[in-house]
Amino acid sequence: MKKAPQLNQLRELITSLDNELLTLLSKRRMLSIEVARSKESDIRPIRDTTREKELLARLVQQGRDQGLDAHYVLSLYHTIIEDSVLNQQAYLQGQANPENRKHRTSVAYLGARGSYSFLAATRYCQRRQIEMQDIGCASFDEIANAVESGHADFGFLPIENTSSGSINEVFDLLQHTNLAIVGETTIDVGHCLLAKPDSKLEDIKTLYAHPQPISQCSRYLAQNGHYKLQYCSSSAEAMEQVQHGDHTVAAIGSAEGGALYGLDSLEEGLANQKVNRTRFIVVARKAIDVPEQVPAKTTLIMATGQKPGALVDTLLVLKAHNINMSKLESRPIAGTPWEEMFYLDVDANIASTNMQRALKELERIARFIKVLGCYASETVQPTRLEPGQLLIEPDSSKRAKQQTAPKADARHSRRFKSTITEVRIGQTLVGENNFASFAQMPIEWFNDSFSAHAMALKEAGFQGVIVTNNDSNVVDDSKLTKLCQQLSQAGLEAIIAIEQSQELAVLQEYASALLIPGKQMFNKSLLTTLGSSSLPVLLERNTMASESEWLASAEIFLQAGNQQLILCESGVRNFNHPEALAVDLTSLVNIRQQSHLPVIVNLSYSGANREALAIAASKLCASGVVLDALDDIETSQTLLPELYQLRS
Known part of the structure; x- marks a missing residue:
């Protein structure tokens, strides 16, 4: 009975602290707007990543001194910094477009109050401190018509979801409208x-x-x-x-x-995925100006025509002008069979010199090109600290010395070998003019009824299965034996992930090839051990590794003697969608130019657009693709034949 008053007293103290925290967060937000005002005149960038890094390092250390975990501190302050950046962007955007600053704004969205589109519109307007007059619509076409006719100032259209992928109706709508994209917003979808x-x-x-x-x-x-x-x-x-x-x-x-x-x-x-997010675009009748200190995206549509290398040529233009492409989507052109319209999001301001020069070059080589809009990007990438500052990898300085820049005549380079290497995994050839397709699954999926699923994978067109171990526990030998037997009976090659050098003696008895997961890409001991073996190996790129670090790890492997190496691009970390990786197709092009090693693209971690990314990877001369053994089995029945045809 004596504990109840003590518990109530503790709860009151916590409530009091929560109130103080909210007051302080409000004051901090107001100060961030004052910072934005100070940047209006001298055109300084919104973000100073050097200062952010110093700030986070200091806060992490102060947190440790007070018993707080480094990742806990980083998680809190990444959210606070993101809020500060987006509020500053919204303020500067409003100042640059005074004609759009209205106290009351009419907004068209799908459905009625309570729909996800309504929630996205509400949050977008709240950040900009404008009162929303909502107009519920029954279809995407009705939203576009409401904006085009002047009944609504803005229209909100969902464009992609991390779980179900792109919303094709919206992409098709954008082909036939004169509306401009003036903003974006992303909301968490909790079903x-x-x-x-x-x-x-x-x-x-x-x-x-x-x-x-x-x-x-x-x-x-x-x-x-x-x-x-x-x-x-x-x-x-x-x-x-x-x-x-x-x-x-x-x-x-x-x-x-x-x-x-x-x-x-x-x-x-x-939802199928724990982190389920939907990205919305905001459309209006007129385009807007984006201040140069605000990170911007430009969205355009383009038709390249049907000629070899046409898409690659356009991507090389972006690379030449140092413009990053963050999204590529293809949709059929109505009335023109077998031709596609490409939608591109690039991280650039339309007013920048690089983007203007790139557009002029694209206009010369593309059959059709149209800018859909330039708008402030709401993708705020967290500032990262060095691993040593997080006490995750104390020997990071040693790793940096080991991973030196590769020489031009290194074993992986085009100067060492001009043609693409061909690697044989069992009966499957990867590289040169061969295109391979693999399915990926964690070994935890395996059960007594897997045999039928293995046959379905083979019938869908897959040539092998990459087996991962998500639990990082020692795999039972009998389970691995049964799995590999059923894969062999179905005519599928077994590619098994390996985490430690001592696992080689066991795994080489079962596997046609081994996979070095991205998190082990810097493991020199494992690279050297497998480089001394006779098995083909897939080297997956670490989600935070640069292209040069990836190739440096490949060089360590090749110098040990084994030349049967395949590079596997699985994507780079996307902090807005922690469960999904953003496939780096630009790196595919770069690596193909620098190295003779075959490169396959693993799309099983990609939250959306897998079909479009697979087609793009094939057109960019990837040596193969990896898809999810469960989620992608139905789409693969039509997708894989198309990919093989593209490479034939």
Whole structure:
């Protein structure tokens, strides 16, 4: 009985501290706006990464002195810095476009209040401190018409999702509109099972949902196949149906939106991916100016025509002008069979000299090109500290000495060998003029019914399976034996990930090839050991490694004697989508120019656009692709034949 007052007292102290924290965060945000005002006149960049690095290093050390974990401190301050950067961008953007500064702005979005589009529009307007007059629409076309006719100032269109990929209807709409993209925003999508108060999960028989959430929650729905699905035009309509229904119906939507309709959440976290985000673009009748100190994106559409290397030529233009391409999407051109329109997001301001020069060159080599808009980028990459500062890798300075810049005549270079190396994995050839396709799966997926899945992978066109070990535990020999036997019976090569040198003696008995995971890319001992073996090896790029570091690791392997090496590009870390990696197609082009080693592209970690990225990788002369053994098996049945045809 004596503990209750003490607990209440502690809770009161915590509440008091929380109030103080909120007050301090508010003051810090106001100061960040004052910082933006000071940058108006002298055109200084919004971000000073050197100062951010010094700030974070100091805060991490101070946190350690007070018993706080370094990653805890970094997580908090990455969020605070992101908020500061986005608020400064919004302020400067408003100052550069005074004609758009309205106290009340009409916004068109999909569905009604409570839909994800409504939530995205609300947050976008709140950051810019403008009152939103909302206009719910029944379709994407209706949103575009509302803006074109002047009934709405802005339109919000979802463009891609980390789970279900690109929203093709929106890409097709952008081909036929004169609207300009003037902004972007990304929101977390937390899918819940929403029902009327006092409803019970076991009583639910019918689910209302928009097709996108249904796609994003496919695994949950497969596990609960007794639900009858009813498709709706938006998540808001789905919630409205439940609001007027009985206790046997539910909707898939956000808890925040469900609260507007008086619905309770029966289950949360329904999406296939734990981190599920949707990116929206903001369209308006007129383009805007982006201040030069604000990080900008430019989106354009382009048709290259059907001639060998046409897409590669355009990407080389961007490379020549030091412009990074952050997105590439292809869509068919209506009325022109077998031709495609490419959508590109590049990290550049349309007004910059480099971008203007690049556009002039692209206009000369492309059959059609149109700029859809230039706008402030809301992708705020966290400032990274050195591993040694996080006490993760104390010998990072030694690693830096080991990974020296490769010489021009190094074993991996084009000067050492002018033609692409051909590597044989069992009966599969990789490199030269051969294109290979592999599926990737964690060994934890393996069960007694895997044999049928292995046959399905073979029928879909895969030639082998990359087996990873997500738990990092010692794999049971009998389990590995059964898995490899079933892969062999299906005619599939087994490529097994290896983490430590001592695993080689066991794994070489089962594997046709081995994979060095990206996190082991700097492991010199493992590189040397496998370089002394006779098995083919795939070297996966570390998510934070540069191209030169990747090739330096390859050189360590090759110098040990084994020349059967394949480079595997799996993507670089995308801090806005922690569970997904951004595939670096620019690096594919660069590595192909520098090295004779075959390069395959692993898309199994990519959250979206896998089909388009696979096609782009094939056109950029990748030696193969890796897809997810579970999620991509259906799409591979039509995708893989297309990829083989492109390379034939």
